[in-house]
Amino acid sequence: MDRNPLALRLWTTSIWVLVGFFIVNLLAMIASVVVNSFGTRWFNTWLPAGFTTKWYASAWLEFQLDDILIVTFQVVGAVVLLSGLLGVLGAYALARREFPGKRLVMLLILLPLLVPPITFGIPLATLLYQLGLGSSIAGVILANLVPTVPFVILVMIPFIEQIDPRVEAAARVFGASPRQLFVHVLVPMLAPGILAALLMVLVRTIAMFELTFFTAGPSSQTLVVALYYAVYAAGVRAGQSIDAMAVIYMATTLIWLLIALRFVNPTQLVTRVKKS
Amino acid sequence: MQMMIEDKPPLRLRLAAMGFDSVTLLALPAVLFVLALFVYPFIYGLILSVEPKDGAVWYTNYQAFFSDPFLYGTIGKTLRLAAPVTALCVVISIPIALRVRWMRHQRLLTTILVLPITLGTVLIAEGLLNYMGPQGWLNRTLITIGLISGPLQLVHNYWGAFLGLFISIFPFTFLLTLSYVTGIEPALEQAASTLGARPWARFRHILLPLLAQGLAVNFCLSFVQAFSVFPTAVLLGAPAGSTRVISIAAYTAAYEAYDYSLASTIAMIMAAVQLVVVAIILSSRGLLYRGPMGGAKG
Numbered sequence: 001m002d003r004n005p006l007a008l009r010l011w012t013t014s015i016w017v018l019v020g021f022f023i024v025n026l027l028a029m030i031a032s033v034v035v036n037s038f039g040t041r042w043f044n045t046w047l048p049a050g051f052t053t054k055w056y057a058s059a060w061l062e063f064q065l066d067d068i069l070i071v072t073f074q075v076v077g078a079v080v081l082l083s084g085l086l087g088v089l090g091a092y093a094l095a096r097r098e099f100p101g102k103r104l105v106m107l108l109i110l111l112p113l114l115v116p117p118i119t120f121g122i123p124l125a126t127l128l129y130q131l132g133l134g135s136s137i138a139g140v141i142l143a144n145l146v147p148t149v150p151f152v153i154l155v156m157i158p159f160i161e162q163i164d165p166r167v168e169a170a171a172r173v174f175g176a177s178p179r180q181l182f183v184h185v186l187v188p189m190l191a192p193g194i195l196a197a198l199l200m201v202l203v204r205t206i207a208m209f210e211l212t213f214f215t216a217g218p219s220s221q222t223l224v225v226a227l228y229y230a231v232y233a234a235g236v237r238a239g240q241s242i243d244a245m246a247v248i249y250m251a252t253t254l255i256w257l258l259i260a261l262r263f264v265n266p267t268q269l270v271t272r273v274k275k276s
Numbered sequence: 277m278q279m280m281i282e283d284k285p286p287l288r289l290r291l292a293a294m295g296f297d298s299v300t301l302l303a304l305p306a307v308l309f310v311l312a313l314f315v316y317p318f319i320y321g322l323i324l325s326v327e328p329k330d331g332a333v334w335y336t337n338y339q340a341f342f343s344d345p346f347l348y349g350t351i352g353k354t355l356r357l358a359a360p361v362t363a364l365c366v367v368i369s370i371p372i373a374l375r376v377r378w379m380r381h382q383r384l385l386t387t388i389l390v391l392p393i394t395l396g397t398v399l400i401a402e403g404l405l406n407y408m409g410p411q412g413w414l415n416r417t418l419i420t421i422g423l424i425s426g427p428l429q430l431v432h433n434y435w436g437a438f439l440g441l442f443i444s445i446f447p448f449t450f451l452l453t454l455s456y457v458t459g460i461e462p463a464l465e466q467a468a469s470t471l472g473a474r475p476w477a478r479f480r481h482i483l484l485p486l487l488a489q490g491l492a493v494n495f496c497l498s499f500v501q502a503f504s505v506f507p508t509a510v511l512l513g514a515p516a517g518s519t520r521v522i523s524i525a526a527y528t529a530a531y532e533a534y535d536y537s538l539a540s541t542i543a544m545i546m547a548a549v550q551l552v553v554v555a556i557i558l559s560s561r562g563l564l565y566r567g568p569m570g571g572a573k574g
Contacts, residue, residue: 015375022443026388026391028413032406033406090305090306090307093303097295108310108311114497116500116547118523118543119318119544122530122539122543126540145313203394207395210504224399227399228507231402231511234405239406243406246402257391267455
């Protein structure tokens with residue numbers, strides 16, 4: 001292909017066309033939801049007959065979005081705090097110590113991320129129902145923690161390895177207790193990493209469908225599960241009303257994504273944080 | 277005194293020498309958590325699956341699953357959906373990632389691509405129902421430019437689920453491929469180019485062997501998501517027909533028939549199929565190349 005610049009240019013162009021096609025369709029799909037949520041009546045035309053905001057008010061009432069949003073924020077807040085606490089402590093131990101069986105512990109932590117959530121979600125939901133935690137907010141929080149705690153550990157280990165152990169040794173020499181060491185030395189130094197990890201947990205938990213779906217009851221639904229039920233029973237309610245809810249859902253996740261992107265590289269939502 | 281010296285040091289010191297001290301204990305809450313909420317439920321599910329509802333023989337549920345085409349057929353249907361989508365995502369992601377790594381404004385592109393991951397499968401399904409429906413913008417555009425005469429049926433069938441799954445998974449696969457591709461030392465390719473290797477030869481003999489391991493891992497991680505497809509198959513596909521995937525069967529057993537034993541059986545079979553696929557992929561990656569990943573770096 002080097003000898004044939006035309007073929008090379010054709011190849012490059014076709015790659016960009018492919019990327020462009022994907023992005024145009026993606027954005028058009030999102031736009032169609034937004035446009036529909038503001039439309040009065042949309043049938044057989046390019047755009048709705050008129051525009052209105054009444055669907056937001058009706059969606060808010062019909063789907064009891066105030067309750068659902070409160071539950072969503074409770075679940076997400078608790079998941080972020082608990083996975084941060086368990087994850088950072090665990091990552092610190094795993095980054096700083098070598099001990100027999102460490103490989104086994106690492107495997108144990110990787111496993112929840114390697115199997116489909118449904119495979120452990122169904123037995124876990126059964127177990128939670130037996131413990132009386134089924135369809136409670138506590139149950140939903142516990143189920144959502146299963147993938148997020150390992151995720152925080154994996155993200156935090158390289159961050160902690162970056163910190164010079166001599167800094168901690170110095171703090172100890174000056175008489176810092178382990179608690180003081182954590183609160184005054186490690187947490188401030190790790191703040192960027194912790195912030196990045198927790199924002200990623202936040203964004204992922206809002207969108208986490210399967211585990212919440214299997215453990216939630218009528219009073220512990222998060223926004224994404226409520227949206228699923230609304231789309232599933234489409235026809236019962238106006239399509240615009242469902243899309244109004246979808247837009248509210250998009251707003252709650254995208255706000256956090258925008259905040260997250262100030263602190264992390266988008267690729268970090270998927271791959272491990274690079275060391276340098 | 278002699279006795280004292282011959283005594284072993286205290287247990288605390290011996291453990292500390294092995295690496296078990298108060299710092300190691302900080303991992304204990306996380307490990308206990310994973311044991312209690314992941315390992316224990318998994319084992320519980322395994323036991324539950326061999327204890328059928330009416331006290332029948334242990335393998336009753338497995339027998340029921342593999343003798344009912346409505347149940348065992350879901351494995352094939354899930355694989356027919358998940359495997360092509362995952363393979364397509366991985367294959368398409370390679371040339372794009374190879375091109376994008378030289379791009380200056382990568383961040384804008386990656387931000388747009390992170391959108392579907394953030395929005396989640398449910399929203400993508402709802403959006404595509406609007407967008408690809410008979411009156412949606414996609415069909416209208418295709419009719420306007422004269423590619424088709426009547427609207428294509430793109431939702432509530434296999435292709436609806438296929439496209440929905442593709443849009444949910446491709447960004448994830450692509451970003452993972454991109455991170456592997458950018459980890460390859462550019463000097464290797466330049467050296468090959470200097471020695472006269474054409475683009476295809478450079479890709480086949482330099483990049484592909486270095487990428488093989490990463491692509492195998494990428495395929496596995498993407499496949500985990502594709503294999504557990506649920507909202508996409510229900511909302512965009514034909515959940516009673518061609519996209520009755522295995523997670524729908526598990527859900528129906530648990531929440532419509534209230535047969536948790538059968539539901540756990542299906543979950544265990546799902547995990548087993550998943551593990552078999554991962555094992556096949558990871559064992560075949562050695563066919564291409566054995567050696568360190570990422571080339572001369574590090």
